[in-house]
Amino acid sequence: MKNRPVYGIQSVDHALRLAALLAQEGPLRLSEAAERLGVARSTAHRLLAMLVYRDFAEQREDRRYVAGPVLRRVEAPEPVTELRRIALPHLQALTEAIDETTNLIVVVGDQARFVASAEGTQVLRVGDRAGRVLPAHLASGGRAVLATLDEDRVRALYGRAGSPVADVDALLRDLRRVRRRGFAVNDRKTETGVTAIGAAIPAPTAGGVAARAALSIALPTARYRRDRLPEWVARLTTTAERIAHELVDDQA
Amino acid sequence: MKNRPVYGIQSVDHALRLAALLAQEGPLRLSEAAERLGVARSTAHRLLAMLVYRDFAEQREDRRYVAGPVLRRVEAPEPVTELRRIALPHLQALTEAIDETTNLIVVVGDQARFVASAEGTQVLRVGDRAGRVLPAHLASGGRAVLATLDEDRVRALYGRAGSPVADVDALLRDLRRVRRRGFAVNDRKTETGVTAIGAAIPAPTAGGVAARAALSIALPTARYRRDRLPEWVARLTTTAERIAHELVDDQA
DNA sequence: CCGGTCTGTTCTTCACAGCGGAAGAGTAGC
DNA sequence: GCTACTCTTCCGCTGTGAAGAACAGACCGG
Known part of the structure; x- marks a missing residue:
């Protein structure tokens, strides 16, 4: 005892x-x-x-x-400490460049988990959500990751009884669109007054935690500008690629 | 948020x-x-x-x-509140009869969980372990429940890589012995100075929580007497049967 | 609908429990 | 053995956590 x-x-x-x-x-x-x-x-x-x-x-x-x-939880925990260590300086640099809060997200099952955040300095800002959980099919980073999966896998995940998604076909159409554009936008679907843009981290290898990781920029909806979207997306995907490259280097 | x-x-x-x-x-x-x-x-x-x-x-x-x-945890929780409500008065009556601590245990996966306890009044006694977890293959109540399972099921549970049991055949031999005798003894295998006798609750129906529940008497090893074992076992199995009957009545 | 009972929620006060600094102990590498 | 790093133990103090009481909501029966 x-x-x-x-x-x-x-x-x-x-x-x-x-x-x-x-x-x-x-x-x-x-x-x-x-x-x-x-x-x-x-x-x-x-x-x-x-x-x-x-x-x-x-x-x-x-x-x-x-x-x-x-x-x-229905899956064993996986260590994401290494991914977090590598990604955090990049997150912070991105936040410094755009002065909005950025997040590192990992998808496990049908949940998107916030692993790390870097907060902007503006008075009105989205706070640190490290440790929180959102439905993957609604969150920007969650959808960016789901868009990298086989459609069969998404069906297996959301087609079962009791699934939070009523219309899997609609989700798959959304994910095709995300895949084509390379990013996903979550406009107030999970949090009032918050708009987020998410992009998946390109996976160096199939499997592993990076295959289910994404970055997102989260900002007050009041500051969301359609004409700034290309800039935000470019910075987001550039940062995601840098992290992916460093993950490869770190494994060699 | x-x-x-x-x-x-x-x-x-x-x-x-x-x-x-x-x-x-x-x-x-x-x-x-x-x-x-x-x-x-x-x-x-x-x-x-x-x-x-x-x-x-x-x-x-x-x-x-x-x-x-x-x-x-790898399995969804199951409500055992009802089982506990029904079993507790019987536990308390048994404790009063023998003045030793008694427990209600439920096996989930390869763990034996203490759901309820009723403590004896002697100065040296085993304390309330409600909420605690022991390896099922070592605990008296855990083994009593495992002995009611198919041997294939026990093999599936303990034959996998990383299993806490090195020799599944030895476990199965032990469980056959438990099955024949109707009770299991745990002599200090999990807790120093504690000896426990466990018996499974006869399951009214396959499935359900009662199919994986057991009672145990836990006493200081110093008070464990081989010549009292038949009495303890008789009281234990009688109590388990009373609980099983009341579970059936409660469903009608 | 009303009253009674049971259950959950909100608020306030105060004493002692939780925190952190500092000291001590353990570990690993050179 | 020495150094650097990390973990563990201890103690004093103040602000945090617990509980009583009031309030609010839910449910049930007459």
Whole structure:
């Protein structure tokens, strides 16, 4: 039996026990969570709110809480530390050039995960989303990666029962368009007031994490200008290519 | 983008962010974790210790931390709240009869999870392990459940590369013995100074959570008496049968 | 529809738990 | 053995986390 750490953190213990309960037992009422943890209902409510905020829990319509995406992973984690290390200086240079927030994204299953961000300096800007998850079929970087996949693979991913995509054919048409243009735009589909442009990192080899990685520029919709799109796209794809080249160099 | 809860808990936020980093990016050094969270190394160390304690992280020999079992689940959670509700009074009655700690266990994949415990009142006793995880092939309740499975299924579970079981044939021989006797004993294989006797709950129907549930009596090895084993086994299997009957009634 | 019960959410106060700096310990390479 | 790097332990202090209470919402039965 593991011993409690000497310098344990009680609040963290409560949160982790609750997360494990959700993962192992499924739907829980707030009042039951409070009882199981031996805390006040208001404390349990605060803990659940934090778990929901960080995607360890979700609240259903019947008000019960269930495990969130982080606890519902269906694939083993893959190390992306190296990709992040290589990409980050390029992200920062791109952000410096355009003074908008840029992101490194990895697609796992049907989720687009923000691995790294570099924030612009303007007062109104999109914040750091590292660690967050968006549906891949809506996010700009997610769609840029999906556009690099075989159509059969996309069908396998989104054609199953319970899929978040009602019309796979419409998605495939969108992805063909993304493929032709070389980038994808997400205009407020996932976040109010945010427009993002995404482009996939050209994969040096099939497989590996870079085969599912993308960059995106995320800016307040108020600053999105159609006439600047070619410039943003050019910088985005140039940066993606630089990262791809450095990944090759790093492997040699 | 989700808003931070109004009554957020900073320490919990740190822990959950760190857990998500481990899940998404794999191996992390303590110093890198500290930098990523923006906290002191001593704080990161405390957080990682809590994550390890609650099975959200593991530390490898090279000292890096990786995602732990809770974050590495490969199966969707199943609700066991109902099973727990039905079983708990019976657990408590059994504990009262023998004054030793009893447990309800559910096997998921190759893990035996403690869903509920009822503690004896003696000064030296096995504590409440609800929420904990043990390897199923070593735990008494885990082995009792594995003994109810097809041998092909056990082979599929433990015959793969990277399996924790080196000799599947030896495991199958053990499980045949468990099946014949109707119970399994775990004498200090998972926890120093603890001996446990486990018996599976007879499944009312194939599938469902009860098909992978077991009860166990856990006592200090110093109090384990071979001549009391028949009594303990009889009480254990009687209790398991009562629970199984009540599960059937509850579905009608 | 109303009242009662149950459950979830919001707010405030205060004491002690969580944080970080510093010291100590461990590891790896030359 | 020495140096540099990294991890682990310890302690004091203040602001954060917990819980009580009030409020709000949901549900059910008469």
